[in-house]
Amino acid sequence: MEDIQNTQHPDPSLINILLVFNPKTNKIEAVKTIDDKGDLKTVPNTKKNQNQFLKIDKQGDLFSNFFSNFLSQLKNPTLFNFFKSPLKESENIGKQIQHHLTHPSTEGEEFLNTYKILTPNTNTMSTNPLSEKEYQYSADQIDWNMMSKFGLTQEKLEKANALDPMLKGFKTNGLVPVTINLGTALTRMDARLSLNTNDAGDVVINIHGIRKEPNFNFKFLGHEFTAEDKKNLKENGNMGRVVELINPKTDEIIPSVISRDRLTNELVAYKVENIKIPEEIKGIKLNEEQKQTLIEGKALYLEGMISTKGEPFNAHVQFNADKKYVEFLFDHKERQQQSHSETSRTFRGKDLSDEQYEKFKGGQTIYLDGLLDKKGQPYQGYITLNQETGKVDFSFQNPNKAGEQAKPTEGHKTQTAVNSEGKTNEATKNLKEPLQKGQQTPKDKNQQAKQDKPQSRTRKRGV
Template identity: 60%
Template sequence: MEDDIINSQEANEIKPSADTLIVLNIHTNEVEMVKGIDKEGNLQKFPPENNKENDQLIRVDKHGDIFSNFFSNFYRQLKNPTHFNFFKVSEYDAVSTAKDLQKYVDQASPEEKEKLKDYEILPKNNNNPKNRNSMENNTETQEYRFQPEQIDWKTMEKFGLNQEKLEKMNAMDALLRGFKTNTLIPITINLGTAVSRMDVRLSLQTGDTGQVAVHLHGIRKEPNLNNKFLGHEFTEEDKKNLKETGNMGRVVDLVNPKTDEIIPSVISRDRLTNELVAYRAEYMKIPDEIKGVQLDEHQKQTLLEGKPLYLEGMISKKGESFDATVQFNADKRYVEFLFNTNPSQQQNQQQTEQQNQSSTLARHTDKEAPRIFRGKELDDSQYEKLKAGQTIYIDGLEDAKGKAYQGYITFNKETSKTEFSFTNPNKLKEQAAASENHETQTAVNSQGKTKEATKNIKEPLESKQQQPASKQQEDQQKKVRKSGGRKL
């Protein structure tokens, strides 16, 4: 019977232009029509008998990706998603389907009601109700916002990136979900007369025309807290909190520069780039439970206001009890742990985190040679030589215009940087040494001139001699040094 209820629109001759939602409250067994979510995250709904409100039904294009993305965002904003079962139906048949579903629920046995879950819609990767309000799954359960084919790969190539490289860096998942990359990504920008290399976080954003654009989030020395941020002027307490914990600690009204809309939001500092990030307060989702500790309404409200909350008796993955401060982070878009409450230690930790991330050229750690250089992966032999401090020849490199080039690279362990040269630096050193020997011998034997190390030696130099060779030569050198370098 449930097949007939959910798929009743397929028997109609009129083709619906859009889909909508009907909802079953699992506590009251009431089936209603959905028209949205209010500012508090409560579901707005009305009974199917109320024909006056039918024009307020949610309408979403039938295209699969559009509906899926819409429902993922809709579900994420809902205050108590586990209280409801949602079903996607045609807009044209919504009322009749809702009434039929109500009749079915009223007379169905518990086993028959359980079968309805086969037709319930949920965000992808969120099929386990136990995980819906889990702190660890806040970012993992979200539907992909973008698809790989939507990315402007020509622009990515100008930065020296492609899909394969981003996948190797484990950066694609965060990008497709609408987040910034979890780590700094090394890019190259070729301006023709100058080439710039930097580490950035990447994100994808939809422009006014619907086109997906690549955004670069570069590293700032420090956040700009002296100027207004989207209309908000930072207090001294705001500045202190952002510098020490990365979260401002309260909800403030920000102004959308394009629409002048007033948007209550929380503000955090990107700890990798020092960029300020805002997040709408209405989108904040607070879990019911954090590491085994059930949150009461007061604790949830504290977090919804952007404030820190100290929790005791949480259980780690190892089964050990621990205490920590938690707070909603606008950059990460979920509640995070703040283990370190000492400001100076926090600053040191943040600086260390930035330094570690900044040295991730091809994802290598400090003082470790990179396995990948400018998109070219080294073979085992090359990599071992580079780690040993040797200079290696590398070809197959491409500049921003796609033109191939080659050269020599050496890894400097002191600076943790890979140095590139179009000519072999070892050859240059050999040539320089040979030139120095030749210049000294020629200057003394042929031109009557001297180099610094031999300018006070009266005896002829032997071939390639640059230092005093006898006691007499050495004594002559010392006498002249004592007299200020003048000949007596």
């Protein structure tokens, strides 16, 4: 159509594309255009088709205005589920969306809501307000000079799809690599990030580091955990009841619910008065009794909900203090049975070929190349499906030929330990840039000079 056309943009980093779940093929495809009859035209979501993708400026207002216009020209827009994705990562993100639609889970629900675009009269995968909430902060309010001291830049956060939820007042959906440089000490860690306003009115960053487990030995804002509280928080992440907490600054008593951040094990409280319960969840209208159950922090079982794929399903729902919305609690046993019956064809974003998949399902060890660590550097390794647990075992060495394969894969083990786990390799400990594929030592004279330069003892962990 005249208003919906595929225009060229000079900077790919500023471009989003539209992905759509095609109910006829049950696949995620890339939107190409809308024809004169209002029918949606799509192409397979692959790099070779990128020149045909419908491309849109990713800036908030421009995207919103474009999408509203797009829907107005589309015949039967409520039949489709749309997702937006950066052009550069569209193929990988599309594969992950496809995987999470095929294998529903609580974690997958969060991933889908990061990219899903809300359309009129359509149900979301959850009650997550992230995609529709207004921005609380702007990128201009952030002290990027201070952020650089943590190894963070606006470009890095945007590329990781981490900045948008922060600007809306949420934590990042996933863990972000952070470097804390104290001059005489350098610490690398993975953490979730959020923004806050201090007493002076400045926007500051909160770093939510990973804890081994929640600390139940001390009171939490005046609340002493019961055995049942601890059990609930450990097993599903939500305590399941309202308790009175004490504001440490004002001594005010605040009725609240408590949840555990499943990524960091941090305990998070949320005021009951701020809880918002939706009128409808996946096609099921809630009555007042059901709403009250959720406000009280309890789990509620709903039957006959309709998934994004248009299929009916049943699940428990419960308000999560960390996420600030009502989430689905998919039964762990059901997920485990599903993983046994339908093994994923994708591992860490890489698709298995038909031959690899058949061998993998049969319990054979498969070699994979072209995997990417957290710094975007390639590595390789071996995967085996554990027939008893349904989980995937990964190894840098072929477990069937450990001694024979040790040498060629040792470099990849070092690379991922440094790039993804924040550990230190003595031979490259003074280098700031990520290690490249299989790298264990300085790659050239320039890196060797940096490595040889005297440095204070900094890092604590070793490979």
